[in-house]
Amino acid sequence: GQQLNQSPQSMFIQEGEDVSMNCTSSSIFNTWLWYKQDPGEGPVLLIALYKAGELTSNGRLTAQFGITRKDSFLNISASIPSDVGIYFCAGHPIQGAQKLVFGQGTRLTINP
Amino acid sequence: DAGVIQSPRHEVTEMGQEVTLRCKPISGHNSLFWYRQTMMRGLELLIYFNNNVPIDDSGMPEDRFSAKMPNASFSTLKIQPSEPRDSAVYFCASRPPAAYEMKLFFGSGTQLSVL
Numbered sequence: 001g002q003q004l005n006q007s008p009q010s011m012f013i014q015e016g017e018d019v020s021m022n023c024t025s026s027s028i029f030n031t032w033l034w035y036k037q038d039p040g041e042g043p044v045l046l047i048a049l050y051k052a053g054e055l056t057s058n059g060r061l062t063a064q065f066g067i068t069r070k071d072s073f074l075n076i077s078a079s080i081p082s083d084v085g086i087y088f089c090a091g092h093p094i095q096g097a098q099k100l101v102f103g104q105g106t107r108l109t110i111n112p
Numbered sequence: 113d114a115g116v117i118q119s120p121r122h123e124v125t126e127m128g129q130e131v132t133l134r135c136k137p138i139s140g141h142n143s144l145f146w147y148r149q150t151m152m153r154g155l156e157l158l159i160y161f162n163n164n165v166p167i168d169d170s171g172m173p174e175d176r177f178s179a180k181m182p183n184a185s186f187s188t189l190k191i192q193p194s195e196p197r198d199s200a201v202y203f204c205a206s207r208p209p210a211a212y213e214m215k216l217f218f219g220s221g222t223q224l225s226v227l
Binding site: 040042044045088097098102103 | 217
């Protein structure tokens with residue numbers, strides 16, 4: 001089946017630093033979503049992207065739908081302790097019926 | 113607004129026992145998805161429903177797994193008999209009716225441990 005390559009798998013940063021992560025696919029997607037999962041909870045939707053080149057912000061989070069439609073990026077500026085968690089990208093392939101494909105996640109750890 | 117509600121939050125059972133997981137989707141959402149999450153395989157789609165009808169169950173691991181959605185506000189995922197390899201976190205998610213919107217809203221999950 002289709003797969004997303006999400007990187008990095010984990011990040012260890014200092015509080016206040018900026019964070020960047022991305023997802024790539026071998027096929028074209030028409031929707032990209034970014035989720036965050038806290039321990040013991042389900043993924044929570046952060047940002048949804050629907051057009052190639054689209055750049056959308058949600059507070060300190062900014063995500064972009066890649067021009068090629070095969071990738072997406074998430075940036076977090078000025079990280080704070082509550083940003084700790086696992087971030088997942090998810091994409092809806094052109095031929096994907098109504099199913100999302102999820103990345104393997106990026107685990108973010110912040111040193112105070 | 114209430115989100116997706118799952119019960120129980122935690123389930124510990126012995127191998128061979130029947131397990132039933134429950135989900136109440138967000139009111140007004142017409143699609144419901146069951147996912148399983150493990151460290152090794154990440155988030156796996158098991159089955160999804162549109163308007164209470166199962167559309168794709170190709171992710172259901174084997175015949176021991178079954179899912180129902182008798183009405184728009186309730187779904188169950190049943191494992192019978194359960195096995196230790198079924199231990200995972202099971203998530204239910206729902207989606208609003210807008211065709212272009214693929215936004216899934218997840219519940220808090222059921223942590224299943226089969227001993």
